[in-house]
Amino acid sequence: MQTEHTAELNLLWGSLILDELARLGVKHVCMAPGSRSTPLTLAAAKQDNLSQHLHFDERGLGFMALGLAKASGAPVAIVTTSGTAVANLYPAVIEAWLTHVPLIILSGDRPCELIDCGANQAITQPAIFAQYAKPLNLPTPDMSIGPESLLSAIDDAVSNQTQPVHINCMYREPLYPAEIKADFSRYLKPVAQWQQNNLPYIQYAAHSASQMPTPDALARFVHGKGIIVAATLAPEHHPEQLIALSNKLGWPIVTDAQSQLRQHCTAIGNIDQLLLQPKSQALLAQADRVLVFGGRILSKRLMNYLSEQNWKDYWQVLPQQQRLDPSNKRKHVWLAQADTFAALPWPRSSQALWAQALIKSNQALETLFQQQIDQTQFGEALTIRTIATRQTSQSQLFIGNSLPIRLFDMYAPMCSQYANVFTNRGASGIDGLLATACGVAIADKKPTTLVIGDISQLHDLNSLAIARTVTSPLVIVILNNDGGNIFNLLPVPSEQLRTDYYRLSHGLEFGFGAAMFGLAYNQVDNLDDFIESYDYALTYQGPSVIEVSVSQHQASDQMTKISAWVKQN
Numbered sequence: 001m002q003t004e005h006t007a008e009l010n011l012l013w014g015s016l017i018l019d020e021l022a023r024l025g026v027k028h029v030c031m032a033p034g035s036r037s038t039p040l041t042l043a044a045a046k047q048d049n050l051s052q053h054l055h056f057d058e059r060g061l062g063f064m065a066l067g068l069a070k071a072s073g074a075p076v077a078i079v080t081t082s083g084t085a086v087a088n089l090y091p092a093v094i095e096a097w098l099t100h101v102p103l104i105i106l107s108g109d110r111p112c113e114l115i116d117c118g119a120n121q122a123i124t125q126p127a128i129f130a131q132y133a134k135p136l137n138l139p140t141p142d143m144s145i146g147p148e149s150l151l152s153a154i155d156d157a158v159s160n161q162t163q164p165v166h167i168n169c170m171y172r173e174p175l176y177p178a179e180i181k182a183d184f185s186r187y188l189k190p191v192a193q194w195q196q197n198n199l200p201y202i203q204y205a206a207h208s209a210s211q212m213p214t215p216d217a218l219a220r221f222v223h224g225k226g227i228i229v230a231a232t233l234a235p236e237h238h239p240e241q242l243i244a245l246s247n248k249l250g251w252p253i254v255t256d257a258q259s260q261l262r263q264h265c266t267a268i269g270n271i272d273q274l275l276l277q278p279k280s281q282a283l284l285a286q287a288d289r290v291l292v293f294g295g296r297i298l299s300k301r302l303m304n305y306l307s308e309q310n311w312k313d314y315w316q317v318l319p320q321q322q323r324l325d326p327s328n329k330r331k332h333v334w335l336a337q338a339d340t341f342a343a344l345p346w347p348r349s350s351q352a353l354w355a356q357a358l359i360k361s362n363q364a365l366e367t368l369f370q371q372q373i374d375q376t377q378f379g380e381a382l383t384i385r386t387i388a389t390r391q392t393s394q395s396q397l398f399i400g401n402s403l404p405i406r407l408f409d410m411y412a413p414m415c416s417q418y419a420n421v422f423t424n425r426g427a428s429g430i431d432g433l434l435a436t437a438c439g440v441a442i443a444d445k446k447p448t449t450l451v452i453g454d455i456s457q458l459h460d461l462n463s464l465a466i467a468r469t470v471t472s473p474l475v476i477v478i479l480n481n482d483g484g485n486i487f488n489l490l491p492v493p494s495e496q497l498r499t500d501y502y503r504l505s506h507g508l509e510f511g512f513g514a515a516m517f518g519l520a521y522n523q524v525d526n527l528d529d530f531i532e533s534y535d536y537a538l539t540y541q542g543p544s545v546i547e548v549s550v551s552q553h554q555a556s557d558q559m560t561k562i563s564a565w566v567k568q569n
Contacts (some may be wrong), residue, residue: 005182006141007174008040009438010253012184013141013150014043016296017167018077020154021104022049023200026075028443030065032058034081036121037108038175039141050077053442053469055403055435058085060463062092063424064434065103067439070422071183071396073236075102075158076439082109083121091431096164097132098426099296100320103164104135111140111172115274123170133164138171144327148190151201159204162320210335215345222349223311226251227287227307227529230259230267231294235420238339240292243267245342250352251291252359257298257399257409258425263388268358270365272410275301276566280361286354289313293338295324296425298409303327317341364569368408369411372562380479380555381407383548387449387477388412390538391419396444398437400452401430403555404479407450410559430456435463438470447473447538454480455504466518467543475537476519476545478510481552488556503552514545523547 018029018040029050031041044052053068055061058080080086083336086107095104110122126137139145158167194201213221228246229255233239239260246253246267253257254271255261262269274280284305289312297303307327314331319323321335334341371379384407384450391397397419399405405423422440424433433456441448458479467474483503492498499505514521522533524546537544 006172007177008182008184009143010039010175011042011173011177014039014169015046016048016147016150017106017154017169018043018047018050020151020200021075021077021158022047023198024075024155024158026077026104027051027072028053028065028068028288029077029079030055030061030068031079032056032061032081032085033176033422033443034085034108036082036110036171037106037169039171040106040108042177044079051137055466056363057462057465057539058088059091059432060435060460060466062089062103062461063435064439064442064458064466065425066092066101066180066432067398067422067436067441068443069096069101069103069439070234071434071440071443073234075104075161077104077106079106080108081121082107082125083123086125089308090129090132091427091429092145093129093164093166094132095424095426095429095432099424100162100322101164102161104158105129105164105166107166107168109168109170117240121461129166133166136165136167138167138169140172140488143187145186146190148201151191151194155200155202155204159200159202159524160207163362181428205558209318211422212336212344213334217303218357219343219347220288221315222249222347224288224312224349225286225351225354226289226291226349227284227355228253229290229292229297230255231292232256232258232296232336232425233260233294235260237337238291240264241263241339241342245346246299248346249349251349254302256294256302257405257412258296258421258423259294261420262409262412262421263415265414265416268362268438269412269414270362270410273300273365273566274358274361275305276563277569278567280358283355283357283467285309288317292316294318295322298405365566366414367569368562368565369413372565373411373558376558377554378525378530379550379558380404380548381558382527383477383479384451385411385413386527387451387534388418389415390534391415391417391449392417394446394449395419396422396440396446398440398448398450400433400450400456401425401428402453402456402484404451404453406486409553432457432463434460434476435466437476438463438466438474441470441472441474445472449475449477451477451479451483454478454506454508455484457510458506460509462515464519468517468519470543471541473497473538473540475534476533476543478545478547479550480509480547481550482506483552485552485556488553489559505552510545510547520544521547523549525549
């Protein structure tokens, strides 16, 4: 049976794995073509409970899966063949591990007798992702290994995981089953009851809630001048509840670009720039306790403030146990969702409204930005502010790394409506940004805007093939300043070194790239044309590319000028 029906047994194992993953909450499977992964591919093809997505580039595939998992809040499976195909997932796996996104990698592999002997497309795949994925190395399918053993191994590896899992699947040839079906009824008898329902074979209880502060502890903590920091928070954590907490305590809430609250009209959104301002610095220096929700703060000024302030009490709230404080300050870390922690029976602070002047300073900065950005020359900051003002609660905004996310963090306007914001700020790489945004767009089918730099887009050009599969509005706004001009803001020893080794000027435009993949395209260099193109793209059911052409120094010169104004006010 084992020898005669190897391909059929391979497929059966693949089917058991995919079926169990669907029962464990997986809704999407992303696949790249390959022969050694055939048992998994054929199993996925006949799965009714999994949406299937294909792409020829494993690196882009991994980031698309990352975006799907971010937006759906559910684990996403990835199927690749053997060899370097697996290694191409590494950047996405690292990002997912650092930001607690549950990816499940299913890699087809050669059996052990074909490793380290010159066999084609054979590398050592177990532990290929090192610490960045929990490993499960399956044996080659064998009739002596019961299906209950396979299912329980899958359940143990995947249940309650919030980070990547790598399931390495070794298959012997033949890989393609014959038309005559093998009878596995006796083999499957131990899991007959499992086949009659849709529950996992082994059902692990969810992690229990962590200890919460007592009412007395809450009362002691709020007895003083405090500040709330909304750092990186996912939309499903309902961070808007932190606004209610801020109002209840009478403490100001300062927001990171990734908090979902950066544009909230009652939050202190301009904290990065306020920390440039002497009078605001002096006021914030009075705070003696801080409540931080989330981690991975974008603004170095805010990170320095948290690090240098002599806090009497420092509390941090995280959904999972992590070290998310580069300063390693002494603190109490509470493990809870943001909205759950905000709903505790908090009393009003004894120093309520101590920082009211910060609200006026925050509003004054918005007026300054209107004068110095909105009413001046067209450029990158104005583009991002314009995009931000055109979002609604039903839209999604994915902001690329390097300069775009910093411009949003520093200058995004306060608005009555704003989008869910997604980023890849775990490892903060510029790879896979378009692919991740495509995954976000596919998961929820909401109007989605990606703001991305030119170098980042060149890095992920292949993912325009994924973009053309998106059926909802997806606007890809490329800020083309002819190179990595964030380096204009960094202390490179000389302008010549900056030009020769950092900016990577390329002289390229993206019109022919968009045409190659059949995408709608517009190139703009003024505000009126951008607004017209962008507003139309938001109504178009599919992907659009808008290339914003600006000079190499426009953004950096404007940022320097604004910083000087802020320091004087």
